[in-house]
Amino acid sequence: MSKSDSRASLDRRELLKVGAAGLGLGAAAGLTPMFAAADDDTHAQERPALGPAPATPFASDPIDVVRVGFVGVGGMGGAHVRNYLGIEGVEIVARCDINEARNEQVASWVTDAGQAPPAMYGRDETDFVRMCETEELDLVMTATPWEWHVPVCVAAMENDKHAATEVPAAYTTDDCWKLVEYAEKHDKHCVMMENCNYDRPEMMVFHMARLGILGDILHAECGYLHDLREIKFSDEGEGLWRRAHAMVRNANLYPTHGLGPVANVMDINRGDQFEYLVSMSSPSQGLQEWGMEHYPEGHPKRSERYVLGDVNTTMIKTVRGKTIYVSHDTNLPRPYSRIHMVQGTKGIFQGYPHRVHVEGMSPGHQWQEWTELLDEYDHPLWKDLEEQSQGAGHGGMDFIEDYRLVKCLREGKPTDMNVYDAAALSVVVPLSEWSVANRSRPIDVPDFTRGRWAQWPQLEILRA
Numbered sequence: 001m002s003k004s005d006s007r008a009s010l011d012r013r014e015l016l017k018v019g020a021a022g023l024g025l026g027a028a029a030g031l032t033p034m035f036a037a038a039d040d041d042t043h044a045q046e047r048p049a050l051g052p053a054p055a056t057p058f059a060s061d062p063i064d065v066v067r068v069g070f071v072g073v074g075g076m077g078g079a080h081v082r083n084y085l086g087i088e089g090v091e092i093v094a095r096c097d098i099n100e101a102r103n104e105q106v107a108s109w110v111t112d113a114g115q116a117p118p119a120m121y122g123r124d125e126t127d128f129v130r131m132c133e134t135e136e137l138d139l140v141m142t143a144t145p146w147e148w149h150v151p152v153c154v155a156a157m158e159n160d161k162h163a164a165t166e167v168p169a170a171y172t173t174d175d176c177w178k179l180v181e182y183a184e185k186h187d188k189h190c191v192m193m194e195n196c197n198y199d200r201p202e203m204m205v206f207h208m209a210r211l212g213i214l215g216d217i218l219h220a221e222c223g224y225l226h227d228l229r230e231i232k233f234s235d236e237g238e239g240l241w242r243r244a245h246a247m248v249r250n251a252n253l254y255p256t257h258g259l260g261p262v263a264n265v266m267d268i269n270r271g272d273q274f275e276y277l278v279s280m281s282s283p284s285q286g287l288q289e290w291g292m293e294h295y296p297e298g299h300p301k302r303s304e305r306y307v308l309g310d311v312n313t314t315m316i317k318t319v320r321g322k323t324i325y326v327s328h329d330t331n332l333p334r335p336y337s338r339i340h341m342v343q344g345t346k347g348i349f350q351g352y353p354h355r356v357h358v359e360g361m362s363p364g365h366q367w368q369e370w371t372e373l374l375d376e377y378d379h380p381l382w383k384d385l386e387e388q389s390q391g392a393g394h395g396g397m398d399f400i401e402d403y404r405l406v407k408c409l410r411e412g413k414p415t416d417m418n419v420y421d422a423a424a425l426s427v428v429v430p431l432s433e434w435s436v437a438n439r440s441r442p443i444d445v446p447d448f449t450r451g452r453w454a455q456w457p458q459l460e461i462l463r464a
């Protein structure tokens, strides 16, 4: 792949779409949501001409030492770098960030850990292409703002590198297909790093479900409920880009933290499949009010206008008839929650606070603290890695996530999360946007597996 070919893959549409990242919030209108017209009632989902998906989950040849290049080493990218420095068999070869000071800081962590200084990229917003073309890397991991996830993954895969991206992997249906297309065309992993799949309560629920303790799982409720007003208005970090999305998109913008663990428990892409969804949003008031309360007369942030409904509610039906409620709620005062309710024919787990009721085991009609069951049902992976993950981000789950990806690459095994999971979980963003704009009409979820979901094996009980 020549340099010009590779750059050409960042086509005009993509560069328009990522405009807000480069030009700041003033250019927020440069973002092009998948379904821009609120009254558009055509939603034909073109899918690229692809052959069948692989008959068995994709695995690449084992990699002895995984050479990694990071793109975007801000809050979350920096956390991944720190984790990788504590995992055996990893070499951090390059890093790319348009924030020079941060780039240097992260490089110092690498050299302090005794590794060679990683090559530095980031002279402009598409310098990751040069990194992918120049460096000998096995894996490119992006933790950039959302706009850049797909361009980075595509540049990685077409330059013969595996890709991993922060969440959501993509936010248009076309881009979800694009990730699948490139992963299949280039025989590469394209993993969405959904760390909440590895949190201890979520993994305990998965373990209990696999043991049949909760019976047949029929329904789940989940979401991302996090008061982000201060973060969205900050003059650094996510404040530089996340609020822009609230100006142009009314959707369930960040579904994967809640949905990832629920999808695993329900065997999505491994025995079941999201079939269709409906979505509706409340009025948008939280960010407007915050701006008015926190900035003086005449400040530009006071005159910003948002379209993102403060609370989005999306309901998904699976092919096997199961139901999932997904909430997105980031603009109002409230304590943090991902809800995480999983209900089966024999019992229920309810998160925030975490509690369980299992028929015949718990006192009648009463909850038990989840910790009462931890000794018996703690996921084996947590038992394996509890000590090593101490002190890592988000209570240790981020380390376990990174550890597992490296292990799968080193052993040549299928990754826990694959490109089909990335696409199925992320596509909830554009489809909810369409449904909100169309009086909550149902919209089909594309089958990115093209029927393979009925054959691919269940996710196993993972070990370190």
Ligand SMILES: NC(=O)c1ccc[n+]([C@@H]2O[C@H](COP(=O)([O-])OP(=O)(O)OC[C@H]3O[C@@H](n4cnc5c(N)ncnc54)[C@H](O)[C@@H]3O)[C@@H](O)[C@H]2O)c1
Pocket (backbone or CB within 6 Å): 021, 071, 072, 073, 074, 075, 076, 077, 096, 097, 098, 099, 102, 122, 124, 125, 126, 127, 128, 143, 144, 145, 146, 148, 166, 167, 168, 193, 194, 195, 236, 237, 238, 239, 394
């Ligand atoms: N899994 C989680 O728990 C979790 C938590 C926070 C953020 N995230 C995700 O991580 C990603 C980053 O979020 P964050 O909080 O770290 O944001 P951030 O703003 O702190 O970091 C983003 C970094 O990317 C850099 N950047 C921006 N455009 C770039 C480009 N074109 N090329 C190279 N570098 C570029 C910025 O300079 C910055 O250092 C987002 O996708 C977000 O949704 C996930």
